[in-house]
Amino acid sequence: MAGTVPVSGNLSMDALAATLTRNEQLDFERVTALTVDNTQPRNLVTTVNDASALGALSICAAGAAGNGTKLLSTTAYISGSQQAIDLYRQP
Amino acid sequence: MYRRRVSRLSTAIFGIFLFALAGCIRSAPRMPRNLSSAVPINYSSQEFDDDVQAYRNAVKANQLGSAKAARDSIVFRVIAQIDSSYGHFEGGLTNGRAAFQTGSDAAQLGLTAAATIVGASAVKDILTATSTALQGTSLSIDKNIYEQKTTESLVSQMRASRKALQAQILLSLSSRDVISYPLEAAWIDVVGYYYAGTIPSALVDIASSTGSAATVADQQLKSTVQALTNATPTQAKQAVSIRTVYTKLSSEISSGDATQSSQASVTLRKILDSVGVSYAADATGADLLAALKTEMQVAASDDTRLQKLNDAVQAATTQ
Numbered sequence: 001m002a003g004t005v006p007v008s009g010n011l012s013m014d015a016l017a018a019t020l021t022r023n024e025q026l027d028f029e030r031v032t033a034l035t036v037d038n039t040q041p042r043n044l045v046t047t048v049n050d051a052s053a054l055g056a057l058s059i060c061a062a063g064a065a066g067n068g069t070k071l072l073s074t075t076a077y078i079s080g081s082q083q084a085i086d087l088y089r090q091p
Numbered sequence: 092m093y094r095r096r097v098s099r100l101s102t103a104i105f106g107i108f109l110f111a112l113a114g115c116i117r118s119a120p121r122m123p124r125n126l127s128s129a130v131p132i133n134y135s136s137q138e139f140d141d142d143v144q145a146y147r148n149a150v151k152a153n154q155l156g157s158a159k160a161a162r163d164s165i166v167f168r169v170i171a172q173i174d175s176s177y178g179h180f181e182g183g184l185t186n187g188r189a190a191f192q193t194g195s196d197a198a199q200l201g202l203t204a205a206a207t208i209v210g211a212s213a214v215k216d217i218l219t220a221t222s223t224a225l226q227g228t229s230l231s232i233d234k235n236i237y238e239q240k241t242t243e244s245l246v247s248q249m250r251a252s253r254k255a256l257q258a259q260i261l262l263s264l265s266s267r268d269v270i271s272y273p274l275e276a277a278w279i280d281v282v283g284y285y286y287a288g289t290i291p292s293a294l295v296d297i298a299s300s301t302g303s304a305a306t307v308a309d310q311q312l313k314s315t316v317q318a319l320t321n322a323t324p325t326q327a328k329q330a331v332s333i334r335t336v337y338t339k340l341s342s343e344i345s346s347g348d349a350t351q352s353s354q355a356s357v358t359l360r361k362i363l364d365s366v367g368v369s370y371a372a373d374a375t376g377a378d379l380l381a382a383l384k385t386e387m388q389v390a391a392s393d394d395t396r397l398q399k400l401n402d403a404v405q406a407a408t409t410q
Contacts, residue, residue, distance in 0.1 A: 004263075007319045018327035023319050026328035026391035028384070038266035045319065046271045046380065053338045056331050 004033075009042040009077030013085065014061040016078065020045060021056045030054060034074050036082055041077045055090040062086050110290070132171040139165070146274055158269040166264060166277050170257070170284065177288040184241055184290075245293045252287035252296050259285060320392040331399040333390075336404050337383060344376035352376050358407050359383055365403030366396070
């Protein structure tokens, strides 16, 4: 369901990327924003409906070399701590 | 003689009725003039349009801080207006309904008593019929407008729904910028906030929160859906793989090539059969594709279904 929903703040970068990817691929959505929830240690992801085929997502520390096209740079809870990250779309 | 007695009784009943409807019994202390006046929160259409334009200009200029301030201001001003209207509505609902019911009860008592006292059969019949009609009207209003819910339960539900939505809006305003929570998204929430303070909305909310097992299960389902289900990299690969197959089958179904389309339908049937999804015997390729899409959306938040669907897709496409 497109909109903004919470995502656990205790996931590793790989697990967070996997969670976002699974949702995109199976729920026919596209991630447009990822932010921290200021009220509790978790993230908020915003998606829109998108029926087009999309590559998987990957996350790496801000500034690190990523694989694919960079979608956005943001701050998210990774394994319980806030961290600056880059979100990439793999080809 | 009888006519005079009936006339006096009718006058008395009418007096009681008017007394009740006049709202002589206050249910709240008089509100201070400054508080009851809507002047401080007046929000003209022109001001609103100007604020929205200022918000859009700020977004366009990438001045996200100014845009957020404009967004928050617009939302707070509209909420203030909704709250002001709701306060009057709730007060009117409580007092108006009580006044009507009290007046109706008083009139019925009077008419019933009058029917007992008078001897003339025709007058007695008129009074009894009037009493019955009044009672029927009162019951009909309760049944058809309020669905036999008390004012307290309706108000309680409206307050709870409004409070929950208000908390959600305030949380979003404070924790999210205009990119992830633009004015349009806030506006959707504000409209929902308005409707949460209406009787139809309260009736629906009451009906859907009766504490039954089905409702509890539904709430659990909703709470599951509300947050994304955690996934492992393996599950993400499965999701990509399933989606790739879906895209291929979709392309074949809509290719216009009868052979390709037919083969795609066979594959879809195999997948759906494997995961236990039923479909009509004469289902078209598009129908089968829609059934697969629904199953994929279920698998987005269900690990077991995801594994099963992945196995089915792999089996059907590697045969």
